[in-house]
Amino acid sequence: MTTADSAAAKDWPGVRLHVVTGKGGTGKTTVAGALALALAGRGASRRRASGPARTPRVLLVEVEGRQGLAQLFDSPPLPYEERRVATVPGGGEVWALAIDPEQALLEYLDMFYKLGAAAKALKRFGAIDFATTVAPGIRDVLLTGKTCEAVRRRAREEGRTFHYDAVVMDAPPTGRITRFLNVNSEVSGLARVGPIHNQAEAVMRVLTSAQTAVHFATLLEEMPVQETLDGIKDLRAAGLPVGGIMVNQARDVVLTDAQLKRAATEGVDRVELSAGLAEVNLDRPPIVDALSALATEHAQRVLLELDQRESLSDCDAPIYELPLLNEGVDRVGLDRLATSLRDQGAA
Incomplete structure (x- = not known):
């Protein structure tokens, strides 16, 4: 709006x-x-x-x-x-x-x-x-x-x-x-x-x-x-x-539903992540491991929030979101x- x-x-x-x-x-x-x-x-x-x-x-x-x-x-x-x-x-x-x-x-x-x-x-x-x-x-x-x-x-x-x-x-x-x-x-x-x-x-x-x-x-x-x-x-x-x-x-939700579910359950594609990091010379194993773990944690958190947002939508009250x-x-x-x-x- x-x-x-x-x-x-x-x-x-x-x-x-x-x-x-x-x-x-x-x-x-x-x-x-x-x-x-x-x-x-x-x-x-x-x-x-x-x-x-x-x-x-x-x-x-x-x-x-x-x-x-x-x-x-x-x-x-x-x-x-x-x-x-x-x-x-x-x-x-x-x-x-x-x-x-x-x-x-x-x-x-x-x-x-x-x-x-x-x-x-x-x-x-x-x-x-x-x-x-x-x-x-x-x-x-x-x-x-x-x-x-x-x-x-x-x-x-x-x-x-x-x-x-x-x-x-x-x-x-x-x-x-x-x-x-x-x-x-x-x-x-x-x-x-x-x-x-x-x-x-x-x-x-x-x-x-x-x-x-x-x-x-x-x-x-x-x-x-x-x-x-x-x-x-x-x-x-x-x-x-x-x-x-x-x-x-x-x-903000920056991943698609499919990406969220995959990241939350299987983790991210480490080869793809490493290739992207290589472009900026950051494809070292500790960095790949840390970012992979963060992506999984983020996906799990977002899916949880989506469930809670759905619960709130059932109570017939306007919902406003603050960043x-x-x-x-x-x-x-x-x-x-x-x-x-x-x-x-x-x-």
Whole structure:
């Protein structure tokens, strides 16, 4: 699909909250960062019919306290405030927020109960840690609640409806995502009425609406793929909106099916390989042996990935493939991933 084609075929019209989950080690934070850059670059060069161009603004939220976003964008540790971490060609902006449950609870207590200084006293006595430990569901309500507030926040400047055009959440891993997002069930035994209950209801209205999509980052390996399939099943059973599958570190297939099967089972033709290497004076036995082994390993890996890709295709969700970055993940690599997502219609 070309960039021009994808501009008219965006897969998530109306979605403003993109939740990214995935098994540990699949590059979930990298995928979330690339998606935020892709969304910030969406329509950055277009002009409004009635005035100057409006700069897309995207918020990237972290909820696990790992400071993964700061590392990804090579910035100092993020405080509990929204900070711009990147711009894209055309002027689009990516802002980031590392949500701290303790700070979110202080903000919540001041907002709903007007505790002010009293809330800080609770912090000194350890009451806040106690509350979020005994009732972990409250912690998830605070994290998702802060995110949903950013989604709903109205703009003050002319030409915008919302302060952020989109919000991307770097969410907990696949095994915990349904419980994390299904905040109503988590707090039902704690608060059936009152501000906490109302907050959970407001959060669920956003999370179960058409403006939310939960995307899965995965590798083409058996365990991540199985967790992705299980996670999608659990989300659908809970009535939460499934987004797309982001296959990270996808490798280009350079051999035909016949060549792959032969290389995986019988190895490569060593005579043919040696003859090709002789043209560049590299037909020495150790080199031939090493390249032959690499070809067999590559073929076996690609065949495994083809099987896993087929398993993913059965779950009725769009699949996007992000290229393997051999040189590592830096801003150049993130921009490459963002371009790939835009070209495939994910943003």
